Amino acid sequence: MSRRFRSGTASVQANGVALGIESFGREDDPLVLLVGDPTMLSWPDALCERLVSGGRRVVRYDLRDCGASTSLDPENPEYDLSDLVADAVALVEALGAGTAHLGGVGVGGMVAQVAALDHPNVIRALTLVGTRPVAPGPVDEDLPDHDPAIMAALFSRPMPDWADRAAVAAFAAEGAEPMGDDPEQSRATAARIWDRTATTDPAVHEANQLGMVLSRIDCTPRWRERLGELDVPTLVVHGSADPFFPVGNGEVLAAEIPAARLLVLDEMGAALRHTVADRVAAAMLAL
Secondary structure: OOOOEOOEEEEEEEOOEEEEEEEEOEOOOOEEEEEOOOOHHHOOHHHHHHHHHOOOEEEEEOOOOOOOOOOOOOOOOOOOHHHHHHHHHHHHHHOOOOOEEEEEEOHHHHHHHHHHHHOOOOEEEEEEEOOOOOOOOOOOOOOOOOOHHHHHHHHOOOOOOOOOHHHHHHHHHHHHHHHOOOHHHHHHHHHHHHHHOOOOOHHHHHHHHHOOHHHHOOOOOOOHHHHHHOOOOEEEEEEOOOOOOOOHHHHHHHHHOOOOEEEEEOOOOOOOOHHHHHHHHHHHHOO
């Protein structure tokens, strides 16, 4: 008999660090583990709930130095991509599941790709949202880079007072439309991220909101050349209006991962919108 429905936040020890998680669903249902970008709120509530209604146990979590997870010094992280991969794999074990369908958005999608390559006995399916097959930094010549005009406009704006919740939420809303995102969803998400940050340190708030930590860690060795080794059902989701990782990145991922399915959403930019939750969840449940 399945154990009772369970939902709630917690801190779980995995790979020597505390990871902030939120759980949805019955503990005995197949696990879908969702990697944050960088916080768990990159995965909308509606998507998690739809997966639960499809018979899945869902756990979303914050990367290190983000949200409710262990935060030491996000400006000078002393870990690398392999440590973040090890966190994900250890979390599957800590949650009492032998395997997981692993989902990653943005930089979380990079973690998910390497985890599936290095731990094929643990990752039984893969969902990659708005990500690319190479690490932060210079891209391969055949991959579209960030839209330079939009990035210049966004990053030339004055930074908000990261200790001011309202200012941070307004900053997120103002930057949403150029990214192809919903301003009100971005405002609400930024406010929730701010509320979940357990410190008043502006550097930590900035890291949680902008997700800059992955650009500061060692992400070697390259993994793109290994994508053909993947032997798990894979879904690649990308917004056609994404200027940060333009849709060509998702097209390359789907082409280089054997039998991957590509789902391009015209109304989506860089972030998962609540309005696409049903379609994305249905595609994930079909893996």
